[in-house]
């Protein structure tokens with residue numbers, strides 16, 4: 001068993017619970033002992049783009065201090081937004097002046113020394129390697145034509161990208177290793193509208209229509225994502241007339257392949273795989 | 276947008292431009308108006324000014340850019356940021372313009388709370404309108 005410290009974030013404890021449950025079951029099947037980060041707090045959700053605003057960098061860095069307190073140097077994330085804010089904060093504190101100012105500001109905490117690496121589930125799976133993943137597969141998913149939707153936060157900015165920001169293949173490679181049939185489509189890297197869903201829902205609806213159409217036209221019958229906000233928009237902001245592709249988390253497909261979770265009946269029936 | 280092009284020292288050294296530079300950490304004069312940011316912006320169709328036009332007005336020291344809708348339509352998706360051939364982080368410039376309004380108490384967006392939202396949508400949306 002390999003021990004791994006894990007940061008869930010708020011969405012995975014609530015509306016994206018199925019992502020956490022499925023992924024943890026799958027990682028156990030792969031030999032990982034996943035432990036939740038003690039006393040974790042909100043990652044901040046969106047990374048602060050303003051250079052002059054130290055306050056907004058406190059939340060993610062506090063989590064890095066918790067990792068340090070646990071004596072670890074790696075932190076696993078499943079949520080793409082948590083991955084983005086936490087990983088970017090590790091880059092922010094690589095600047096010694098930023099680190100010094102933050103440490104001075106958070107005087108009730110031990111100083112953060114730097115050096116924690118934030119790892120996304122996709123990077124972990126990619127590191128396990130396609131051959132090892134394939135060996136652990138228990139179910140034949142070859143009938144599932146899956147479009148991997150990356151969205152923004154796994155790919156941008158460049159310094160935290162889990163793969164080439166313009167032509168990512170990491171999810172497709174993992175899906176292929178799991179025996180599914182990945183389908184790449186042009187809109188997989190374009191924004192779904194994210195939190196504009198609260199202020200400009202009509203713009204988000206147009207985006208979601210365009211993403212679903214791009215996926216369907218390229219032959220995808222199911223979409224996977226690692227982001228709870230993309231998941232929400234792709235399901236709840238689908239415009240009338242857009243292709244009705246079911247949307248799941250990448251960890252769920254992983255759990256189906258490894259036999260850690262049953263395939264939902266409607267998917268099994270519609271796509272001709274054995275549940 | 277000014278009807279006539281006026282390039283004067285007081286415009287190019289306008290205090291608001293210094294603030295944009297300070298908040299964003301970006302040099303707006305690095306932009307050479309290739310338009311790649313705008314070509315790839317999936318929200319451009321909803322903007323009154325395209326991202327490259329925002330940059331151009333800043334270069335001319337035209338403060339009408341501060342009242343534009345575009346920064347409030349921007350989702351900070353960073354497509355422009357990773358694509359700019361001059362390394363201009365356009366999303367940070369959009370953020371700086373938003374911050375200049377917010378820090379004066381102006382919030383030109385409306386929350387449409389017509390249904391339940393996941394907390395990441397709400398926290399994300401509110402953080403974008405918090406000074």
Ligand code: SF4
Nearest residue numbers: 306307309310312359
């Ligand atoms: S991509 Fe960069 S250089 Fe080109 S117009 Fe946009 S900001 Fe300017």
Ligand code: SF4
Nearest residue numbers: 316349350352353355
């Ligand atoms: S960050 Fe904003 S301006 Fe840039 S491409 Fe995305 S939505 Fe458009």
